[in-house]
Amino acid sequence: MTIPLTVRDHISAAPHRSLFLAGALQGVLTLLWWVFDLTGRYALMGSATVWSIAPTWAHAFLMVYGFFPFFIFGFLFTTYPNWMNGDKVKTSEYMATCCLMAIGVVLFYAGLLTHKVILIMGVEFMLAGWGVAVYVLFRILLGTAPAQDKRHARVISAALLMGWLGMAAYLLWLVTESPAALDFARHAGIWFFLLPIVLTVSHRMIPFFSSRVLDNYVLIRPYWMLWLMLACIGAHGCLQSLDMPAYLWIVDFPLAGCAFYLSYRWGFLRSFRVSLLAVLHVSFAWLGVAMTLYAVQSLVYMLSGSMLLGLAPLHALAIGYFASMILAMASRVTLGHSGRPLELDHITWILFLSFQAATVLRILADIVPMIAPILYVAAGLAWLCCFVFWAAKYAPIYWRQRVDGKPG
Template structure:
């Protein structure tokens, strides 16, 4: 057997392998592209480049729909059968999902440099890969015996909304309709990513905590999850309709619930185990972000001024989403490669670097005078930390498990 065949077989041995590898590569590429654009745009290095798509909306698409989904599908392809005792996802299904989405991302970049039509083709391929994933996960959801499927049901609805968001972005590329672009932007955060990451947190953080902390009371109130999901959906709708004045009505209870869960899930105790602490720290950013949204909406209600700019969005996007992806991907990678479930010092430091990225990016919104330099600095810190994480973890995906087991 040749080395190439061996690598191919290892990548196909489990759902997370190819998808996490593609996500790791895309995480590096998308921020490299963004740094190139920012430094040229602000005259820091090079010159401004003409792209076929407005760079702000290309950046948003690449992060929301072209980076996080690789990790989300890799995680859910692994956990759905475990959560519901369903059939395993077939190799041809998760390989097809990964191949189509990765090819779509490559064409999207090529189109940015050349012609929008190529980017449109790329988004069509991504949508095809996404369609396979949605079909497979819904099949598992609907064909497994009756049991508690609440977390999977919410995640499935979130995936469907994400599919609609990609489809809306595709329509925008073809028609330039501002209405569908706004839907794609807000659906990606509030109808796709946030419901899924919150729901996975609700299921997994208390479970993981109960496994390693002594005398741990597992708190998992479903009424609070439903309340939070309702507030998230309402926030998304209000933002889509540009009714910023009224966001505080739903953001305040959302912040209260998130901070309460951080406390009840044992935020301070989590630091006894670093692999657990990264989950708790990431989730704490959710409560902080919603507090920022609440204050900003109240100030806007009183004065018409957007006090924090995009700071709340980046608290969610970098602090919560990126941090949780890094935490969950590290855990899944270690556990499913036969390695001890322990976070070494280097990975812990890289995770702390992610926290610095969030703080730097938030400061850029709070202090306009330093914004351009801090935009680039935040991207550089993110790229350094994620790039080093990718260098450390990516080779695991094309190698055999260290314990000799299959998968």
């Protein structure tokens, strides 16, 4: 007699299910909170709310450490064993990561409304969940045969450790109010954690996926260029930490040039023949755009002392590259690991293109400061609408059986 599986069984059947589900919900909640704060702060609707910490730093934490990691761990728990022919991640391990981080996020929101002590407890739970994930992934990295190609995995593992340290620094800031701790958390989250991981995954997966669907495709994956780009990223992070924005262009122009070169060689234009592939290429193209904006702003600052573009480069990177790539990769993984055809339907394609509008609107907010508050809210609403519809479409897949009846 076959015992029917419950929703809980389905959610815990594979690493990506619980973590992607939590990430999808967080993608909605964090922008819902942020839009609420913006509309009150700029008197567009209601009045400003008093939070237990500055909303800007809460927003930065929720995005960098409270949103992206759910998708990153869901992806890595699935791919690490495949990349290195290692043991599968145990159900107890990936569920512990998800539950601890999810509890932490809930406490973080509660602490924003009530007291910083509760918020601190939330970050501690998230650190614990992150620690479980880092331990598991390092165990796979170090426990598999040396003959396996571990170049990508080594970079990603080091970046995960830097992310954990960045979150620990944020916790230290909450406890001590040390500006140095907050600065490290901010810069480490972007330049030593997120960008190295998303770039390295792009370097491994985009040419691979392209070779599977494009005819006569030559797989190009230059490692020397990856090392150069990672060096530029590290240098950028160090220069920002040292408050030396006038010299960022020295590393940002080469980084942008490499990104544009790879985008071209990986077949940006050809990718539009297959929409599921095109979303990855469009997302990656934002890296070149973002680093060009960073480089131009740095050069202008060196010559005039003016930060011409404000936070536009940061949001081109964070929304255009990071968030778009998360949306693209999560869609692909969800389809592939639910037994569905690897085809992006028209609705998801429209959602992805609409999501690009959120990036453009947020960039324009720093370029056209006269209407910046309206553009802030418009960008937030664009993100929110896209993620609500994406979550409504994909989240139910995580608590249902695969359509092909296979386990996982």
